[in-house]
Amino acid sequence: MMIPTWFSIAAFLVAAMAGVMACTLLVIRPGSSLHRSIALLLGTIALAHLANAAGLFVESHALGWRVAAMVAELVEPAALLYVGLGFLNPVQRSSNRSALWRARIVGCLGLLLTGFVVIGQIFEWKVLEDAGTAIALTVLGRMPYVFIVIGMVLALAQLELVLRASQEPVRHKLKFMVIGLGGLAGYQIYQASQMLLLPVWQENQVLIGSIVTAMALCLTAYGLGRTHLRDVFVNAYVSQQALFGSVTFIVIGLYLLAVGVIGEWLRRTNQPLGLGLSVVVVFGALVGLVVLAFSKTVRADVRRFLTRNFYRSKHDYRAQWLQVTEAFEQAASKEAIMDRLLDLLIKTFPTTSMSIWSCRESDRQFYRIRSMTSEKESFPLELSHPVIARLLKEDEPVVITDSSDPLMASGTALCFPIRAQGQLTAFIALGRPLHGETYGTDDCDLLRGISHHVGALLSHAKLAEDRQASAQLEALHRFSVFCLHDLKNLAARLSLVAQNAERHGRDPAFQESAMRTVTDTAAKMTSLMSKLSLASVKPVLTEAPELVDIPALIDGIIAPMRGEERVRLQITGGIAQPVLAVKDQVHQVLLNVILNAKQAIGLEGDLSIRIGESGGSVVVTVEDTGCGIPSSILESLFRPSQSSRPGGLGIGLYQCKQIVEAHGGTIEIRSKQGQGTQVRIELPLSEGLRSKSQTLQLSAFSLQPSAFSPQPSAFSFRRGQAPPQTAEPVPLEQR
Known part of the structure; x- marks a missing residue:
């Protein structure tokens, strides 16, 4: 019992x-x-x-x-x-x-x-x-x-x-x-x-x-x-x-x-x-x-035993390369490539920690996007970080020796660059090998082959994204022909109202009818534009650069905002040398960025604009206390059809980036959800560019007529040309 x-x-x-x-x-x-x-x-x-x-x-x-x-x-x-x-x-x-x-x-x-x-x-x-x-x-x-x-x-x-x-x-x-x-x-x-x-x-x-x-x-x-x-x-x-x-x-x-x-x-x-x-x-x-x-530890021990006793080199490169090519089969997007890369590295290199860091285009900082164990949000690395600075200059592995480096504190011992189209796009961070070993020449050679292959795949993925964006632009360009025809007619209605106002502006009945017409036309134009998720933009050589006074340009943009009591506007600096640029294009960039900040804070908040000089460039920093931009959107904010605002067309920041880079400058965006957004624009000073002013022709972004359109659109005339006539003035009440 x-x-x-x-x-x-x-x-x-x-x-x-x-x-x-x-x-x-x-x-x-x-x-x-x-x-x-x-x-x-x-x-x-x-x-x-x-x-x-x-x-x-x-x-x-x-x-x-x-x-x-x-x-x-x-x-x-x-x-x-x-x-x-x-x-x-x-x-x-x-x-x-x-x-x-x-x-x-x-x-x-x-x-x-x-x-x-x-x-x-x-x-x-x-x-x-x-x-x-x-x-x-x-x-x-x-x-x-x-x-x-x-x-x-x-x-x-x-x-x-x-x-x-x-x-x-x-x-x-x-x-x-x-x-x-x-x-x-x-x-x-x-x-x-x-x-x-x-x-x-x-x-x-x-x-x-x-x-x-x-x-x-x-x-x-x-x-x-x-x-x-x-x-x-x-x-x-x-x-x-x-x-x-x-x-x-x-x-x-x-x-x-x-x-x-x-x-x-x-x-x-x-x-x-x-x-x-x-x-x-x-x-x-x-x-x-x-x-x-x-167990990867046991597999590592077996591999180490076989390497020491049976192989001339640490890795069987033929077998490893077959494993690399098989691992990246059907990996077309950046996310899929990074997933396969992490899985391949974990299987190949027995180590205590492993992660992949990628450069975010919006703020040009490196963030950890994949990790073997840690799930916590990573700290960003600036381009001035010693490891990043060395990876930017050299195509060689960087051994972490500084005990105060946050990478070493997270267990990283070796960093290896990944370049796409000649630019440092990402890097691999490996922890210390198991059993107290060190990374040798065989490991670095294998890492170099893997990183070069991944860089080529990332370049192909970027080209595929560009081709897709071009296809979207072309499709929407064709669709815009019909929308431009309707916009032309609506603009003609407003033109008639303006011309008839000279004779009948004091008539109450005309005023009432004109307000109804303007309201109805504005509603139709807004509805028509909302159908366009992307504007067709193609560069057209139109204007030569000139000396542009950035503080004066900003002062003109913010003039309508000065009367708003709940929007606390602050401008610091205000003195800067002129830049050699196309004035209308720079105005378009600053207007877009400042209006975005104004819309982000809504009816009440702080909007600060700082103007200064740094490293031979004029620096304009626009900062707001609005809702901020989610990190998932920041990753693709400068791509066409990507917008952080509901109802946005997704063309503004894409256009801004194209214009700023055409002027030899840079634009960066840093944002935290719930805290606000900071936009930093750098434009080179006029010194050193005057000799090139005769040959420098920058792209002006404007809507282009489609090949299917028999005549130019009402909005495609260039500076110095008169706009096409819309209609003869007709009294509003007779229409």
């Missing part, structure tokens, strides 16, 4: 452990489908072990408790299949109908077999040869266990494919959780196969199941702790062909063959308890082997 008591206590403890884990998941993440599925699985495990423990305590009701445990075990295959689906990306999960229906079918079959179990068609009392009694299977009793074997094999194969399809650092987070859940499935397959071979329920199965389940639950809990109870999705499609071609079926087939041999030996030797304990040892060894197989 003492041994069953200890068996039942072990089962009670495991049931409590699984129940606490299930409740924790439901309380902390009730809205997560993945964690709900895991909680359901853990709940069924808790009920099964609780029923087994109660059956050992109350032997008179042992058959009823065994039935209750069997009901919980029949739910586990469907629950584990839903857990596997929970790891998939939500979009792929909804489109993967075959996997969803497979889980539903397994669930329905489990409920059907539950009915057979409840009505008493599965278990019965059997008298043994030594006059004892035991719970045995009936003629139909093997059906539920066949179902458990098939259902758990499907679930285990699905978990295997999820783990194989995952990439670093996602695999680093979920491997222990998947291995733990796979261990639960593996033991259920073992237990079901034992019942099919020896259809008698034995008490020692409770102890063996409790030990194995506790080991698997510990792995699962550790894996959940690694994810911080957050959803971890894998971009994988679990197709039926991939599922049935899984290694799981090969392993399970070999396992069932081995179980048949063990079962036959069991009949002959009659040593159930000793065999059961050996099963625990074998299970632990298998789980440990799987964990080691997916």
Whole structure:
């Protein structure tokens, strides 16, 4: 009696452990489908072990408790299949109908077999040869266990494919959780196969199941702790062909063959308890082997051993290059390229930390966009940072030696540049190698090859974006022909109102009619312009540069704002040498930036403009206390059709950047959501450019007539030309 008591206590403890884990998941993440599925699985495990423990305590009701445990075990295959689906990306999960229906079918079959179990068609009392009694299977009793074997094999194969399809650092987070859940499935397959071979329920199965389940639950809990109870999705499609071609079926087939041999030996030797304990040892060894197989530290040790003893160089460059080309297949966007790069680096270089930093075009600072472990927002690095300064000048790795450097504080030991179109676009930050080693020539050569390949891919991605932007411009250019025709007619209406106002301006009836016409025309023009998401802009050589007084230009722009009481306007500096530029274009840039700041602060706020000189350039800084710009928009703010304002056309800042760069200047934007935005514009001074003024021709951005338009648009005339006539003056009331 003492041994069953200890068996039942072990089962009670495991049931409590699984129940606490299930409740924790439901309380902390009730809205997560993945964690709900895991909680359901853990709940069924808790009920099964609780029923087994109660059956050992109350032997008179042992058959009823065994039935209750069997009901919980029949739910586990469907629950584990839903857990596997929970790891998939939500979009792929909804489109993967075959996997969803497979889980539903397994669930329905489990409920059907539950009915057979409840009505008493599965278990019965059997008298043994030594006059004892035991719970045995009936003629139909093997059906539920066949179902458990098939259902758990499907679930285990699905978990295997999820783990194989995952990439670093996602695999680093979920491997222990998947291995733990796979261990639960593996033991259920073992237990079901034992019942099919020896259809008698034995008490020692409770102890063996409790030990194995506790080991698997510990792995699962550790894996959940690694994810911080957050959803971890894998971009994988679990197709039926991939599922049935899984290694799981090969392993399970070999396992069932081995179980048949063990079962036959069991009949002959009659040593159930000793065999059961050996099963625990074998299970632990298998789980440990799987964990080691997916450990990058162990893989690094094996690679280091082979390199020292069998290879001339540290890396097999032919195999590595094949791995590089395969890794970047179908990676067309910058985001996809960076994802594949991080996964490739983690597999290639065993290190304590690893990250990728990219230059943001809007503020010309470097930000960490990918990391092996850390999920915290990174600190930005200025172009003046010592490491960035060296990477800008040299195409060589930079070893971090300064202990006060924030990169070294984050664990970085080596930085390697990535250049696209000759410009430093990003860099790789590697931590210290494992086992106290250093990065050698072989490592740097391999990194150089990878970075050059990534730089070429980023250049192609940038060219693809430019081609797409050009296609958008061309399409909208053609569409603008029709809009310009309508705008021409609306402008003619306003022109008639202005001309008739000279004669009828004092007439109240005319005033009322004119206001209605102006209001209606303005509404139609606004509606018409809102249809254009992008203006067609092409450079046309129109004007020669001249000396432009920037402070005077800004003073004229802000003159209408001075009367607003709630807008606190502040101008500092105000003295600067003139710049050699096209005045209308510079006016367009400053007007756009200042109006953007005014619209950002709304009815009340601070708007400051600083004018000064720095490094041979006039610097204009416009700063507001408005709502700020989200970081996701800052990444692509200077691209066509990208706007931070609802209803914006997405052309203003794109146009500003083109104009400023055509003048040899720069424009930077720094913003924090909820705090405000700062725009910094640099334009070179007139000194040194006077000799080039005869040849310098800058682009003036204006709408161009389409090839399908027979005549120039009313808005395409150049300076010095008279605008086309719209219509003869007609009294407003006669129209």
